[in-house]
Amino acid sequence: MPQITFAVAGSLAAALTDFARAFTARTGHEVQVHRGPAGLLAEAIREGLPVDVFVSASPHGPEALHREGLFGPPCTIARNRMVLVARPGLESSAEDPLALLADPRWRIGMSTPRADPGGDYAAAFLERLKTEDPRRWQDLGPRCVSLYGAVLPDPHEPLRSPALAALIEGQADMLIVYATTADRIAQALPGTRVLPLPLELAPLTEICACVRCDGPKPAHRFFEALQGADCRPILRQHGFLAVPGQPG
Template sequence: MGMSQITFAVAGSLAPALSAFAHAFTARTGHEVQVHRGPAGLLAEAIRNGMPVDVFVSASPDGPALLHREGLFGPARTIARNRMVLVVRPGLDTSIGDPLAFLEDPRWRIGMSTPGADPGGDYAATFLDRLAATDPGRWRGLRDRCTSLYGASLPNRDAAPRSPALDALHGNRADLLIAYGTTAAQIAGALPGTRILPLPLELAPLTRICACARQGSSAPARRFLDDLQGAEAGGLLRSHGFLPP
């Protein structure tokens, strides 16, 4: 069988781990994998509008479910999970260990990703809505203090990978970020003194990371999808802080 090219669209939060997996797949099979990264909501919309993609990994099930309903992609498979946390910039009050206490304090600027474009923003918005419903008086005005700082556009494919969440905190555009645990770990590695406070699971359940392949895709693309559920991909994802499915 001749060698094929597989076009792979992957959520930005998963790109470091799964780009490494794609390179390893090419080395093992000879099938070239072309990687497109970006906010999963925007990737799903681009695929709907004709972007040629064989395999898609999203940070939530929503985009894959939409593509499946429209008959473009097969059913999604959950390959990993993640956790939502509060990232506290270096220098903020280290005596506070409760993420809700930080969120309640009106002094702090709260950043997040962009709902509708990026699942990270959708998860953050859902958490904020659930939190507000627990005590509307206490949390009045919380959403007004939250700003979408990244996740609103697809990156240039030729640009060097970067963390827009890290850029937001490093650039002093926020004091707190509602973000994925894996993103928070990346930030903490680059900004000593950053703290990571897990959000309550009853308000911010573990996220679902889903993979799917285009209907009628090639055998190599289907093999790539199958391998995304295997031990090698799972080990890479765990090494980057993702949780098992």
């Protein structure tokens, strides 16, 4: 049977690798998974990486591939949200994420803009803060550092969370990350605090799938299954949010 090549954003790799295994068990079609920062994956696809189906943590990569005539129109399959993660033992009892961010003592980590949608979302949030109140946030920029998401991972390495590693290694006091990433960090690091960012400053994010126009029929079937009832429960189990109007 034809093999399906599947590129998936790192933040969705655990959930959609589970789904890919279930799809293979049900249909017999093997799914080869490429994972990594979605911006870099989209660039690799444009440069010739053979991929049949692509799931990104942002619409931008799939929309660009569609405009270029390589992939069909993208479909939103789930949503996520951005949160602030404070390391265990942070010497502050503040429960307001903006108050924590404004404290000049703390180093703030994030992913890499342009390479990874998580970095794009974090940068857009920080820019909204500075636009809203320039004086309050004038020292924010120097304290914010992109710590991961700048390179594609070795495909032979086990799945790991670079955000969790950054916090464990003491590279930052706080991280601006997806809620699903924060859940994994909180499970691994007792005492971690997870504070949702205001939706007016950090809107919900869209997770989009697309399929190569001339991809094999099994790839189109896999793309359709990503939008269906077999995939939704797996996404929910991993903490992703439903799309409005989508069955639970």
